[in-house]
Amino acid sequence: MASLFLQNLAEHQALMATLGTLDDTIADAGRKLADVLRGGGKLMFCGNGGSAADAQHLASELTGRFINDRKPLAGLALNTDSSALTCIGNDYSFDDVFARQVSGLGRAGDGLVAISTSGNSRNVLRAVAAAREAGVFTLGLLGRDGGALLRECDAAIVVPHGVTARIQEAHILVGHTLCGLIERELGVAG
Ligand SMILES: O=C(CO)[C@@H](O)[C@H](O)[C@H](O)[C@H](O)COP(=O)(O)O
Numbered sequence: 432m433a434s435l436f437l438q439n440l441a442e443h444q445a446l447m448a449t450l451g452t453l454d455d456t457i458a459d460a461g462r463k464l465a466d467v468l469r470g471g472g473k474l475m476f477c478g479n480g481g482s483a484a485d486a487q488h489l490a491s492e493l494t495g496r497f498i499n500d501r502k503p504l505a506g507l508a509l510n511t512d513s514s515a516l517t518c519i520g521n522d523y524s525f526d527d528v529f530a531r532q533v534s535g536l537g538r539a540g541d542g543l544v545a546i547s548t549s550g551n552s553r554n555v556l557r558a559v560a561a562a563r564e565a566g567v568f569t570l571g572l573l574g575r576d577g578g579a580l581l582r583e584c585d586a587a588i589v590v591p592h593g594v595t596a597r598i599q600e601a602h603i604l605v606g607h608t609l610c611g612l613i614e615r616e617l618g619v620a621g
């Protein structure tokens with residue numbers, strides 16, 4: 432029997448081989464995110480667990496840099512402020528930890544990248560609802576069948592797989608591609 436690594440590698444490679452079908456969807460999403468930044472808006476990111484790591488990773492590609500030296504771009508992750516998370520989680524509910532930040536920080540013309548492998552995390556769903564109320568564009572970076580978030584987001588990229596870890600591996604590939612597309616669209620890529 433193959434080692435666990437070889438099993439995971441085979442599963443990963445099989446998934447990667449199917450992702451070309453997302454090309455147009457990813458290109459559209461990249462244009463929309465670039466439009467937000469070009470218009471003076473900011474991009475917020477949120478997610479739980481591994482997707483929280485993805486959210487802060489991708490936000491930092493904007494404020495820091497992705498490939499080339501360039502001016503900082505407006506990106507922030509909503510899952511990194513432990514005071515906000517514990518205050519909102521403690522005083523309201525964990526379901527509200529992102530939504531209240533979106534309501535407080537989000538302005539019309541901003542964007543929210545909502546990352547969830549199941550598409551069903553309640554705090555991410557509430558964040559998207561709050562974004563809609565604030566006139567914030569929402570992109571879902573989702574997995575499985577897209578879950579409830581697929582219906583709630585303005586645009587979505589769904590990695591159609593049943594294993595959370597494989598979806599996360601695909602999400603970071605997609606996320607890096609979105610960062611590259613943003614740099615290209617804004618003319619800041621070399
Ligand atoms: O990283 C992993 C599993 O690979 C976990 O931490 C995982 O992200 C957590 O269970 C999340 O709470 C799952 O949330 P979601 O992706 O379904 O929105």
Ligand SMILES: [Zn+2]
Nearest residue numbers: 480481596599
């Ligand atoms: Zn993980």
